[in-house]
Amino acid sequence: MYSILKFPAQSTFKQIVTRPSLDSQSLDTLIKDVFEQVKSSGDQALRDFTLKFEKKSISDLAYTSEEISEKASLVPQELQDAIQLAYNNIYAFHESQKLVEKRIETSPGVVCWQKSSAIERVGIYIPGGTAPLFSTILMLAIPAQIAGCKEVVLCTPGDHPALFYAAKLCGVTQMFRIGGSQAIAAMAQGTESVPAVYKIFGPGNQYVTAAKMYANRLGVAIDMPAGPSEVAVFADDSANPAYIASDLLSQAEHGHDSQVILVSTSETILNESIEAIKSQLEELPRKEFAQSALENSQFILLKSKEEAIELLNEYGAEHLILACENPEDFADFITNAGSIFLGHYTPESAGDYASGTNHTLPTNGFAKAYSGVNLDSFVKKITLQSISKAGLENIGPSIIQMAEAESLQAHANAVKIRLS
Ligand SMILES: NC(=O)c1ccc[n+]([C@@H]2O[C@H](COP(=O)([O-])OP(=O)(O)OC[C@H]3O[C@@H](n4cnc5c(N)ncnc54)[C@H](O)[C@@H]3O)[C@@H](O)[C@H]2O)c1
Numbered sequence: 001m002y003s004i005l006k007f008p009a010q011s012t013f014k015q016i017v018t019r020p021s022l023d024s025q026s027l028d029t030l031i032k033d034v035f036e037q038v039k040s041s042g043d044q045a046l047r048d049f050t051l052k053f054e055k056k057s058i059s060d061l062a063y064t065s066e067e068i069s070e071k072a073s074l075v076p077q078e079l080q081d082a083i084q085l086a087y088n089n090i091y092a093f094h095e096s097q098k099l100v101e102k103r104i105e106t107s108p109g110v111v112c113w114q115k116s117s118a119i120e121r122v123g124i125y126i127p128g129g130t131a132p133l134f135s136t137i138l139m140l141a142i143p144a145q146i147a148g149c150k151e152v153v154l155c156t157p158g159d160h161p162a163l164f165y166a167a168k169l170c171g172v173t174q175m176f177r178i179g180g181s182q183a184i185a186a187m188a189q190g191t192e193s194v195p196a197v198y199k200i201f202g203p204g205n206q207y208v209t210a211a212k213m214y215a216n217r218l219g220v221a222i223d224m225p226a227g228p229s230e231v232a233v234f235a236d237d238s239a240n241p242a243y244i245a246s247d248l249l250s251q252a253e254h255g256h257d258s259q260v261i262l263v264s265t266s267e268t269i270l271n272e273s274i275e276a277i278k279s280q281l282e283e284l285p286r287k288e289f290a291q292s293a294l295e296n297s298q299f300i301l302l303k304s305k306e307e308a309i310e311l312l313n314e315y316g317a318e319h320l321i322l323a324c325e326n327p328e329d330f331a332d333f334i335t336n337a338g339s340i341f342l343g344h345y346t347p348e349s350a351g352d353y354a355s356g357t358n359h360t361l362p363t364n365g366f367a368k369a370y371s372g373v374n375l376d377s378f379v380k381k382i383t384l385q386s387i388s389k390a391g392l393e394n395i396g397p398s399i400i401q402m403a404e405a406e407s408l409q410a411h412a413n414a415v416k417i418r419l420s
């Protein structure tokens with residue numbers, strides 16, 4: 001499990017970076033069944049699946065506002081303060097992503113611009129199977145709040161007081177005690193209690209991720225496939241093996257199916273990091289999760305930084321830590337990653353909680369095509385245009401030419417009638 005792969009040929013990079021495979025056929029069958037049952041039996045199906053998958057018997061699916069306030073009040077002051085600091089930083093970073101309206105005169109008399117319009121009803125999934133990820137509420141509900149989404153529906157199987165505190169702080173409008181694929185099926189299709197939403201956000205395990213992809217096939221928008229957490233670290237001789245080990249373990253502890261990789265041009269750093277992992281692992285309460293995730297891990301020795309860049313771009317890590325000298329120069333060459341952490345004092349957990357960036361990020365190589373969650377994820381961009389008579393005189397002949405060449409006479413007529 002801790003062996004070092006030394007100087008692999010570049011032609012093998014694609015194969016080296018494959019993620020642990022899932023039995024997608026039986027997963028698809030299960031998800032289809034969950035969606036069908038939730039569609040036909042609504043709330044009762046949600047209760048039945050909760051009993052089946054979580055061994056929990058529930059009657060009311062929604063939390064009342066009194067229940068939310070009562071649970072939120074159990075959060076100790078120090079944790080409230082920590083959440084407030086994270087809230088402020090996440091708010092500031094996402095607010096800075098607001099669209100600045102720019103009107104462009106593309107031809108004289110022809111003006112085009114865009115506006116942002118919030119998605120009115122969004123659903124956010126907050127994992128809670130083995131750890132109550134209340135930080136994910138901040139990551140999803142803060143941008144929803146800034147965007148101006150009217151309804152924010154939250155589903156979670158978790159019960160930690162901080163989940164309720166964060167939900168209140170971020171203006172969540174409805175909260176349900178439902179988890180897994182059944183929660184996604186409910187938000188996608190609607191039930192007696194759970195409203196159908198236009199877009200579903202949030203990370204989760206393989207069941208949640210597969211259910212989001214299924215919902216997407218039914219026409220419900222999703223943020224992205226955000227599955228089991230992963231991190232890749234690039235380390236040169238300047239790196240600190242104890243720091244590297246702590247970063248790799250921080251993602252390995254998420255779950256059995258997490259994956260971590262360490263890429264280095266220094267065999268000494270690789271060996272010392274492996275030793276540091278072994279000793280730090282012993283102290284972890286979630287040692288079992290981390291240990292099985294480490295079975296999917298890779299320690300790779302490469303000849304040069306250029307090879308490391310090639311391999312890391314092929315991997316497209318959810319998180320990429322650059323524990324090296326001049327990390328900004330290195331980052332210039334990275335084209336595929338969810339979020340990049342630069343230098344020796346930027347642990348990945350800073351982005352997970354409080355630096356300000358979003359931690360809901362594409363996994364499983366989806367960073368090649370998807371961005372992580374950001375303010376734009378919660379809005380639609382509507383384009384607007386306004387053309388004066390002189391403007392239409394300028395571009396009209398081109399429109400007529402093109403419409404007639406496409407054999408669409410009515411299109412051409414809409415211009416001709418105004419110019420005649
Ligand atoms: N990519 C990201 O941005 C990101 C962020 C945070 C967390 N994560 C990932 O989220 C995941 C959280 O996983 P989790 O399991 O702790 O919580 P979870 O809430 O995603 O899943 C728990 C639910 O899974 C369902 N389930 C469990 N076993 C099942 C079975 N056999 N069949 C059908 N359904 C079943 C249950 O309904 C349960 O409520 C981790 O893999 C973590 O790495 C990813």
Ligand SMILES: N[C@H](CO)Cc1c[nH]c[nH+]1
Binds near residue numbers: 133135136251352
């Ligand atoms: N690392 C996770 C994203 O992959 C997010 C998270 C939440 N809490 C701790 N970590």
Ligand SMILES: [Zn+2]
Binds near residue numbers: 229
């Ligand atoms: Zn994490």
